[in-house]
Amino acid sequence: MTITEDYNIDEETISKIGLRLSGEHINAQIAPTARVFEYPELEKVFIMESDLYGNPMPKDSCFLAFYGHHGLIGKPIKVETLKNATVEDIKKIVISNEEG
Numbered sequence: 001m002t003i004t005e006d007y008n009i010d011e012e013t014i015s016k017i018g019l020r021l022s023g024e025h026i027n028a029q030i031a032p033t034a035r036v037f038e039y040p041e042l043e044k045v046f047i048m049e050s051d052l053y054g055n056p057m058p059k060d061s062c063f064l065a066f067y068g069h070h071g072l073i074g075k076p077i078k079v080e081t082l083k084n085a086t087v088e089d090i091k092k093i094v095i096s097n098e099e100g
Contacts, residue, residue, distance in 0.1 A: 007049060008057055008059065008060065008079060009035070009049060009082075013083050017039070017040065017083065018040040019047055020037060020038045021035060021037055022037055022038045024038070026046060026065070026072060027072050028052040028065065028072055029050075029054030030048070031050035031056045033049075033056070034048060034049035034050035035048075035049050036065075039064075040087075042066075042087065044066060045064070045066045045090065046065040046066065046074075047062050047063070047064060047065075048062060048063040048064075048065050048074075050063065051063050051074075052072060052073075052074065060078060060079050060080070061076055061078050061079060062076070062079055062082060063075070063076050064076075064077050064082070064093060064094075067098075068097065068099060069098060069099060077093075
């Protein structure tokens with residue numbers, strides 16, 4: 001029997017964006033099968049397959065996590081949005097939500 005993992009973020013997206021699996025400890029619950037990636041070119045910005053409470057994200061979505069004024073926060077986004085976003089687009093999302 002072969003066990004396969006169904007991940008929200010496919011290898012094509014990981015490669016296109018340049019996501020790297022994160023080894024950094026972040027202050028969040030992570031679902032057991034969820035992965036956490038570091039977003040390239042933006043420090044302390046993560047792409048997660050679960051939210052900050054360990055709930056797996058719905059199919060075709062992920063969680064953009066970053067440090068705001070009160071700790072780690074973020075917002076759910078569609079994988080397609082992530083795939084088509086520029087670094088500046090992601091930076092704007094972070095800046096507009098960092099008050100959280």
